[in-house]
Structure formats: structure tokens, C-alpha cells
Amino acid sequence: MKRKYLYITVASLLYASTGFAQYDMDLRKSGNTPLTYLDLGNPGPKGKEIRVNNLYMEEGGKPIFPVMGEFHYVRMDHRYWRDALLKMKASGIDMVSTYVMWSFHEEEEGVENWSGDRDLRRFVELCAELDLKVHLRAGPYCNAEIKYGGLPEWIVNNKSLSTRSNDEIYLNHARQWYKKVYKQVQGLLHKDGGPIMALQIENEFVKPGIVISHLMNLKNMAVEAGFDVPVYSMTHWMDSEYPKGEIVPYAGFYLETPWVTNNGKMTPPTNFEYFTYNRLSDNIGTDLIKVEGGVESFDGSKNDSPFFTCEIGVGSPTFYKRRPVVDEGMAGENISLRLGTGANLMGYYMYVGGTNPRGLTNKYGIGPYFGYDYQAPIREFGTLGTVMKETKKLNYFMNEFGPELAPLVAYLPITNKDRDNLQWAVRTDGSKGYLFVSNHLYRYDRNDYKGVQFKLKLRNESLTIPRQPVTVVNKSYFLWPFNLNMDGVNLKYGTAQPITVHESNGVKTYFFFEDDQIATEYLIDSKQVKAVSANGAKVAKEKGGYFVDEVQAGRSSMITIEKNDGTLVKLVTLTEEDSDYIWKGEVAGFDFVAITKSSLVVDDNKLIITDEKPDQQLAMYTADGFTDKNYANMTRQDASSGFTVLSPMHGASWIQSVDGHVVERVFDAKSLSEVEEVVLRFKSEGSTQFFLNGVELEVESLGTYNKIDLKPQFIIGKNELRFQSAVKSNPVVAQVEVLYKNGVRKLWNTDETWSNGEKKAVAVLAGKAMPAVYAEEEHLGLFEIKVPDLNKLTNELRLEVDFEGDVATAYIGSEPFTDRYHDGSSWILGLNRHKEALQDNSLLLRIKGFVGSTADIFLEEDVDREGSMVPKVQKVVVKSDYSYTIN
Known part of the structure; x- marks a missing residue:
């Protein structure tokens, strides 16, 4: 084992020091792998049998991926x-x-x-x-x-x-x-x-x-x-x-x-x-793993x-x-x-x-x-x-x-073991396959690699890809085909990445895209080929094939290959941006390839595009090229939103005992869930003691109001809450906030249902000032979100919320909607999916801010750590979906 390790190390150093040799791979001994099948379970109906071998899965006796x-x-x-x-x-x-x-x-x-x-x-x-x-x-x-x-x-x-x-x-x-x-x-x-x-x-x-x-x-x-x-x-x-x-x-x-x-x-x-x-x-x-000739297999x-x-x-x-x-x-x-x-x-x-x-x-x-x-x-x-x-x-x-890739074995150059080298691999059966290259690390930069040219020794030929050395830049990753069968035409190689194939009226079109600052070139074998022409590229006929370069990537960049039997094969090279928005599928029994920034689905044999803008574009491909269509006949559904900053004890009323020292209330906290947090916030005009279930609790002053942690004395069941003042008819306003471990949030406010301790009603006072904001010590903010009338708007609606803080939870009434750890990106909230609940309840965001140091939390650089200690909602925007059915 040690001798094998030393051999790999020496070979790696040798290949790394010989320039282009780093990009050579001898694949002459590669070939088809003997298949052995696993005896697992019932393969299924005849003609649709699913079986697994030591390399891939089959359905109906054919490889699938x-x-x-x-x-x-x-x-x-x-x-x-x-x-x-x-x-x-x-x-x-x-x-x-x-x-x-x-x-x-x-x-x-x-x-x-x-x-x-x-x-x-x-x-x-x-x-x-x-x-x-x-x-x-x-x-x-x-x-x-x-x-x-x-x-x-x-x-x-x-x-x-x-x-x-x-x-x-x-x-x-x-x-x-x-x-x-x-x-x-x-x-x-x-x-x-x-x-x-x-x-x-x-x-x-x-x-x-x-x-x-x-x-x-x-x-x-x-x-x-x-x-x-x-x-x-x-x-x-x-x-x-x-x-x-x-x-x-x-x-x-x-x-x-x-x-x-x-x-x-x-x-x-x-x-x-x-x-x-x-x-x-x-x-x-x-x-x-076997190592032979500088190649791992x-x-x-x-x-x-x-x-x-x-x-x-x-x-x-x-x-x-x-x-x-x-x-x-x-x-x-x-x-x-x-x-x-x-x-x-x-x-x-x-x-x-x-x-x-x-x-x-x-x-x-x-x-x-x-x-x-x-x-x-x-x-x-x-x-x-x-x-x-x-x-x-x-x-x-x-x-x-x-299905053609699945039987191909992966081969790696041992130079990959030195991670400072350009990383690449080949999947092949010794004659056809794909070249994979990666110069991309997640969140880290790598060097640009100059003078890169891959030389593959296959069983019956050698290929040099591309013709002239190129630079592989930082953040690149791509795959290139070699000896790709395009409906009977052999593509010797291409320096663009294949995406998919479209077939219509007997013509197959192969879609590639150009990326990572490497110019596209194709070498097309002349066998079975009568002529090659191109729009947006240069074609040179040479011994054994057609060399195509100076490709101008785009929707109109089309290479047309006429086969000896008169049928056509086409090749379209898209830009990287267009490749991001390509859609492929089948509708009503026909292939389609489309380019649109909208979402696209096929439902009930209908093609539907959806976007957050009423004006949408779709480019649909036929064998003659792309046809652009605009869709803009929908009326914009204007829906606005906003938010209100809620104060501590929002919804509670000032109350006082009528000619007494006590105000009290019994609440039933029955739940199948345990309690996560129970807090009382209150304000009174005179000295006040607070009792929960007969036990006096310590009061924490937060400036404009007071706070008590009720959890130690709180029970899942009936709880007796009592305020007792030194003077008669002392006004008090209070709210108990209960957070259950199942996410439910309940509030118990002071109101007319409280009593004076002698089964007599309390008086509700109007016009008295409430605390305006939560104390900084609480690192808490509550925001009521204005929701559009969902009954008047037919499209699906979402809210895009930008906020600062640590943890945000959305509630509809007392029920949790969803929650989010602040990461600097917008928070998307679906509204229609909660349409019924939102008819009778408000949408509330409860945001806790960071407390203390955040040094041990990984956050993106654009997150304001200090600012997120005090929760705030920065923006609430309504997003609406618009859909078109394409005929």
C-alpha cells in the first residue's frame, strides 16, 4: 500500500511539472465494464422492468439516468x-x-x-x-x-x-x-x-x-x-x-x-x-481504484x-x-x-x-x-x-x-490529487464520452489556468481539445462532448456545453451554450455529411471533417448539417444567459424548446407561463429558429401593503378596581404542548404587587413599563393572575404573552372581563397613554402587516419582506404561519395559501433581535449585525402572479 501511495505522489509531481502533460489522458485501455445485476425485488411489468447493475439503472432493458x-x-x-x-x-x-x-x-x-x-x-x-x-x-x-x-x-x-x-x-x-x-x-x-x-x-x-x-x-x-x-x-x-x-x-x-x-x-x-x-x-x-499511466480508474x-x-x-x-x-x-x-x-x-x-x-x-x-x-x-x-x-x-x-452517459466509466488524472492543479475528469467507453472541468470553489477563488489544452488518447484515435490552448478562468465549470452521435452525425468535439435536443418534422436540433470565456468551436466528422453551413459562425471544410469556429453565440446562431440522405441536423449555440432561461418539454405529443424568464409548466396538455409581471416574453423554437412572442393583455392587479409597529400591550385596556385594591383574572392555558416562554408586561400608576397562582413574583422595570417572567410558576391549565395595589382603584394595563413549544402564541389582555377580587366587574379607562415601543433590553419588535383583500384579487399573491433582527415568526392570529432566521435576503410569504385564515385574523410578524455578540454566527457581509439587535421591518411589497396559456 505504501509503494502505491509513493507512486501516486511521484506521478502527480511529474505530471504537474510537465506543462501540457497535466492535461493528457491515455484511455486506450478503457472499455466496457462487465455488468453484474443486483437481485433486489420485483422488477415490474414486462417491457418496463427496472433493474440495477453495478453501474446504472435500467428500464425495459435500456439504461436510464x-x-x-x-x-x-x-x-x-x-x-x-x-x-x-x-x-x-x-x-x-x-x-x-x-x-x-x-x-x-x-x-x-x-x-x-x-x-x-x-x-x-x-x-x-x-x-x-x-x-x-x-x-x-x-x-x-x-x-x-x-x-x-x-x-x-x-x-x-x-x-x-x-x-x-x-x-x-x-x-x-x-x-x-x-x-x-x-x-x-x-x-x-x-x-x-x-x-x-x-x-x-x-x-x-x-x-x-x-x-x-x-x-x-x-x-x-x-x-x-x-x-x-x-x-x-x-x-x-x-x-x-x-x-x-x-x-x-x-x-x-x-x-x-x-x-x-x-x-x-x-x-x-x-x-x-x-x-x-x-x-x-x-x-x-x-x-x-486502479492507477495506470497517470490515470485513476x-x-x-x-x-x-x-x-x-x-x-x-x-x-x-x-x-x-x-x-x-x-x-x-x-x-x-x-x-x-x-x-x-x-x-x-x-x-x-x-x-x-x-x-x-x-x-x-x-x-x-x-x-x-x-x-x-x-x-x-x-x-x-x-x-x-x-x-x-x-x-x-x-x-x-x-x-x-x-442514458448514453450512464454506461460510461469515469477516469481522473492523478494530477487532481494536487488540488492546486486544474480539476478535470473524463467519462468514456474508450471512443466517445464527455470531458468535465471544474475551476470553481464555493466561496473561494482559484487561479486562472492558462495554456490549457486536453489531449485524449482513445482506442482508435487521439483528440486535442481545443485546437489552440485556452485560459480556464476562476469560477469555471463545464462539460464538453467528444464523438457525440447527433442523429447519425458524429460531433468529434465541441467546446460548448450540451443542454438538450428538439425534434420536429424529422429535424433534430441540438442545443449547446457557450460559457466561461472560452470561444466555441466544433469539429464535425465528414462521414454521413454532405454539407455544413452556419449562421453566425465560420465553417472550414478540411480533411475528414468540418471545423466551425468564430461562433457568435445567440438564439440565431445555427449550424445546419445536411446528411448524405438529404435530412438535416441542426446545432444552436446559446449564450450563457439564455441557457439560464431555457425550458424543454412535451405538450400535446410535440417537443418544445422555449426561452423565457417566466416560470413554465405543462398542465393538461397546455403550456402555461407565469411571472410577477403582466408583460411577459416567450421565444419558442421551431426547426426554422426562435419566434418571439409578447404577452401583455392582462390588467395589472394593484395591491399595496404596509405595516404598523405595535407597542407593548397592544390590544390591552387600562382597567381599575372600583373601590378596591385588586384586579384579577383566571386563564385556562390548557394545551397538549409545553410552554416555551411566558411573559407579563404591565404598567400601573402606583406601587403594585403581582401574584401568579398565589405566589408573588419579582418585577423587572424596563423604564416605561414592567416585565415579569411567569414561566417558573405557570401551569398548563388554569392560572390565577392578580394585581394588588397599595391604594384603591389603581389603574393598570397588562398583557400576558404565552409562546408554546408547538409555535402557538396566545395573548391575555386586561379588559372588562377582569374582576376586582369580589366577583365584581372592573372599570375600563379610556384615553390613557400606552408605552410606545419595546424596551431595548427586550430586543423585540411586533409588526402588523396590512394584507390586501384576497377576495378581490384572483392571482396568487405573496409578500416580500425585508427586515432586520435575529429570528422572525409570522402569525395569523395565534397560529404560526412560518418563521425565518435573518440572513440578509428577502423573506417571501405566500398569502393565498392562507386565504381563509387571513379573512378573520391579522398577519403579525414577531421579530427578536440579536442579543450580545454575533461573532460565532456566520452571516453574509451585507447583514447589519449591530442594527439587527433592534428589530425593524424595512419594506413590505406585494408580489402578484400573472399567467398566460400558450396556444
Whole structure:
């Protein structure tokens, strides 16, 4: 082993010191990998059999490259599931993965809830209607940033069992859980013609000594319950054990790691930001890597499972100690690195953000109570995230070229081991393939690399790409094809990135985009080609082919290839900006490629574009080029908003006892939830004592009002509150604020329902001054948001809120709406999804400011740390959706 390590090191130094040799790769011995198939479960109906081999997944005997997005149905209003699924499909997702969270379905033992937002069967049926496969992640443990990882509290608190173990009682409970889940989805498995083709067993299970036995116990129980599916999976990192041949391990790669706080500082680049075969944090599989001629290969011939992923982070959650705002580059880099190292199932976590349901089981401790936006491609209230632009075009690439990519093995130059070198990789079968390059680190800069020219020795030829050395600039990442079959025409290579293919009237058009300051050139093999012409490019016929350069990227940049049989193949090179807004799909049986900054979906064979502006543009492609259309016939729905700063004790009345010393009230605080915080704020004109349940409590003066922490004496039940003054008829105004651990916020105000201690009513006083603002010591602000009349506006409305502070929670009445850790970006709040509740209740933002030093919290540079100690709302803007149906 030591000799092998020394060889790698010496070879790395040799290649790094020989200039262009760093970009050479000898692939003459590469070839097709022998395939061995895993015997997992029922492959399904004839002609649609799903099988997994040591490299990839097949359907109907042909390679497929699934693109899977995580969407937690319980974290979204069920009325909007279809909207999110349509957006997923429109952006290139063909498989939906979802956790089935036990604690949300059986919060009390024996009391199940599978209705409304918890209606698993309806969610799966919707996926089937939209032709989306489903990968159930049924636990029993999920993680998912919820308390106990989705195990119900009644299981966790059961002293007679040991959770996540081979404890017989625990396994019996798990067996019952699988039966309950199966009952909900019976008839919807792949073997029945349904969409469910995979089942995840447990999650991140790493207990030494029992990994294999426990996972096999769970799998066997799931099968006995009825889950006879083609694929059984597990998330797998931190431990090398797993039931080989029985369960497929799925990997996860997060470039942004909010669980690593690093004392508020930037975290260093992770191993996963480089081309490496390290699929897991423990280097599993590296003993299978071969090094020959300066090239690492991991051909999979001895591999027990293919390289599948389920948690590719293209967005990021926001945890208390780390609040990054991610950009689209993180998404593109992470996807490209995984493709370059051999991934054959791209699974994103999260793809659709959401909101945790209110309940006792949704607080994990490091993330917000409710907000699970994840800065995902589709965000908490349905808007498209920044990362969608890069994610979508790579999804289309995998949709179109993935089946041909899947059998291709990944090869890495050993020069990659020196991370100061340009990172690159090749996937090939020895004749065709793709070249992957990454000069991008998340949040860090790298050098520009000059004089870059790749030389690939293939089995029957050598290719030099591009013809002249180029500079690969900082933040670049791209993939280039070589020997790409374009409907019978061989593209020897191209220095632009492929996106997708459009077919209409017998003409196939291949879409590429130019990026990263490298000029586009194409070399087209002359075999099967009669002529090549170009609009916006220079074509030179030469021995064996046509060389195309001086390409002017844009929608009108078209290369037309006439084949010997007279049929045509076209090639369009888009700009990088246009590639961000490309949409690909099928409507009414026809292919379409469109460019629009609007969101685009296909619903019921109709193409629909949606934007926050009534004036929208769409460029639709036909074999003759793009046709621009403008849509501007909608009347703008003007809706304004604003906010009112609420004072302490807002809504409370000044009261006084009539000829007495006491005012009192009994409140019933009955709740299934524990109390998080209970505070009394009051003001009186004379000396006043306060008693809760007969115990006098210490009063804290905050200048214009007083405050008392009631939590030590507060009970879940009836509480007796009493003010006792030294003088008769002493005026007092007060408010009790109760925050429950399930997120509910209740207020008890002084009003006419209080008594004087002798069952006589108190007097309510008018015209007396209230404290204007919260004391600085409280670091608290409350803001009532003006909401437009949702009954008069037909379009979907959202609020865009800019605020300063630490933690903000939105309430509709006493009920939590969602919450947010301040990170400097705008907070989007969906209104229509809470239309009914907003008719009778106000929308309130409760914002807590930072207290003390924030040095151990990672925040973006534009966040005003000092200013955020005093909460404030800076702006509230109404955003409205406008939709057009395209004929």
C-alpha cells in the first residue's frame, strides 16, 4: 500500500511539472465494464422492468439516468402539491423522493392521520397522473431536521424498548409502521403499474456491529408488509458496512454545510469540491481504484453497487449558527462534479422547500421551527429559487444524454490529487464520452489556468481539445462532448456545453451554450455529411471533417448539417444567459424548446407561463429558429401593503378596581404542548404587587413599563393572575404573552372581563397613554402587516419582506404561519395559501433581535449585525402572479 501511495505522489509531481502533460489522458485501455445485476425485488411489468447493475439503472432493458427531487408532502398545503409537481417535471425531474414521517402520521399511539396534507396516497396518485416515478423514504427513522428524526415521541419515551436497534419490541413497532404505510399505497407499486419503484430503509444508520443485521431486519419486514419493489435503498455515509446485493447505498454531497458552524467563520472547501472517487466520508471503495499511466480508474467491475445519490445539495438550509445565502454557482458545481466522477442517479435534497406542520414533533433545535425553505430550486411558497437556473439546464442534459452517459466509466488524472492543479475528469467507453472541468470553489477563488489544452488518447484515435490552448478562468465549470452521435452525425468535439435536443418534422436540433470565456468551436466528422453551413459562425471544410469556429453565440446562431440522405441536423449555440432561461418539454405529443424568464409548466396538455409581471416574453423554437412572442393583455392587479409597529400591550385596556385594591383574572392555558416562554408586561400608576397562582413574583422595570417572567410558576391549565395595589382603584394595563413549544402564541389582555377580587366587574379607562415601543433590553419588535383583500384579487399573491433582527415568526392570529432566521435576503410569504385564515385574523410578524455578540454566527457581509439587535421591518411589497396559456 505504501509503494502505491509513493507512486501516486511521484506521478502527480511529474505530471504537474510537465506543462501540457497535466492535461493528457491515455484511455486506450478503457472499455466496457462487465455488468453484474443486483437481485433486489420485483422488477415490474414486462417491457418496463427496472433493474440495477453495478453501474446504472435500467428500464425495459435500456439504461436510464433518473433525476430525482426531494419533496415532503407533509410540508406543503396539499392544494398546492400539483403546482409544485408540475414545476418539478417542467424543470427536468422524473422521479420524486419523499419521506414518510412517522411522527406526523401517528403523533399519538394508535391514532393515525392520513388526511389533508398527510394524504400520502393522494400525493402518490398525483405523481402517477404526471408520469413521475416515486421513491418512498419510509423510515422508520428519517432525520429530515425534525425532532427524533420522525420517530414518534411515544416510541422514543417508551422505556421498554431501544430505538434504532434490533430490540424485538422496537422491531415489532417498526413492522406495524411498514404495514400502515403499505396500506396507504397498496396498488401503487411499480409491479402494479404504479409509480412507486423504490423504498428507502432507515436513514444514515451507522451503529457499529448491527448495520447489516438491522437493515436486513427492516427490509424483510417491509417486504413482508407488501413492499415488493425493484429497488431498496439506504442513505450511506460514515460507515463502510451495508447489506451488499440487498440494499443500494445512496450518497450525499453538500458543498454548503450549515451544520458545521466553524465559530462564525468561513468553512474550508470540502473534499467534495474536487473530482474524486471519494463518495463517502470514510473513503469507501478506494481500494478498488486502479492507477495506470497517470490515470485513476474506478470501472465498477468489482463494485457491489452503482454510484447513486439522494442528497445532492443545490440549496441549503439555514441553521442558527450558519446563515449562508447560496448562489446558482454552488448548484452547477455540485452537479457537474458528481457527473464527472460517475454518478448515475442524481438525487436532490431539497428540491421543493416547505413549512413544518404545527405539532409537538417538529422542532429539531438548530433550524427554524417551521420554515424549511432550504433555498431550494422550488421554494417554500412556490417561487423559483436562484439555483433553479443552473440546476434545470443540467437536468435537461441528464434527461437527454443520461442514458448514453450512464454506461460510461469515469477516469481522473492523478494530477487532481494536487488540488492546486486544474480539476478535470473524463467519462468514456474508450471512443466517445464527455470531458468535465471544474475551476470553481464555493466561496473561494482559484487561479486562472492558462495554456490549457486536453489531449485524449482513445482506442482508435487521439483528440486535442481545443485546437489552440485556452485560459480556464476562476469560477469555471463545464462539460464538453467528444464523438457525440447527433442523429447519425458524429460531433468529434465541441467546446460548448450540451443542454438538450428538439425534434420536429424529422429535424433534430441540438442545443449547446457557450460559457466561461472560452470561444466555441466544433469539429464535425465528414462521414454521413454532405454539407455544413452556419449562421453566425465560420465553417472550414478540411480533411475528414468540418471545423466551425468564430461562433457568435445567440438564439440565431445555427449550424445546419445536411446528411448524405438529404435530412438535416441542426446545432444552436446559446449564450450563457439564455441557457439560464431555457425550458424543454412535451405538450400535446410535440417537443418544445422555449426561452423565457417566466416560470413554465405543462398542465393538461397546455403550456402555461407565469411571472410577477403582466408583460411577459416567450421565444419558442421551431426547426426554422426562435419566434418571439409578447404577452401583455392582462390588467395589472394593484395591491399595496404596509405595516404598523405595535407597542407593548397592544390590544390591552387600562382597567381599575372600583373601590378596591385588586384586579384579577383566571386563564385556562390548557394545551397538549409545553410552554416555551411566558411573559407579563404591565404598567400601573402606583406601587403594585403581582401574584401568579398565589405566589408573588419579582418585577423587572424596563423604564416605561414592567416585565415579569411567569414561566417558573405557570401551569398548563388554569392560572390565577392578580394585581394588588397599595391604594384603591389603581389603574393598570397588562398583557400576558404565552409562546408554546408547538409555535402557538396566545395573548391575555386586561379588559372588562377582569374582576376586582369580589366577583365584581372592573372599570375600563379610556384615553390613557400606552408605552410606545419595546424596551431595548427586550430586543423585540411586533409588526402588523396590512394584507390586501384576497377576495378581490384572483392571482396568487405573496409578500416580500425585508427586515432586520435575529429570528422572525409570522402569525395569523395565534397560529404560526412560518418563521425565518435573518440572513440578509428577502423573506417571501405566500398569502393565498392562507386565504381563509387571513379573512378573520391579522398577519403579525414577531421579530427578536440579536442579543450580545454575533461573532460565532456566520452571516453574509451585507447583514447589519449591530442594527439587527433592534428589530425593524424595512419594506413590505406585494408580489402578484400573472399567467398566460400558450396556444
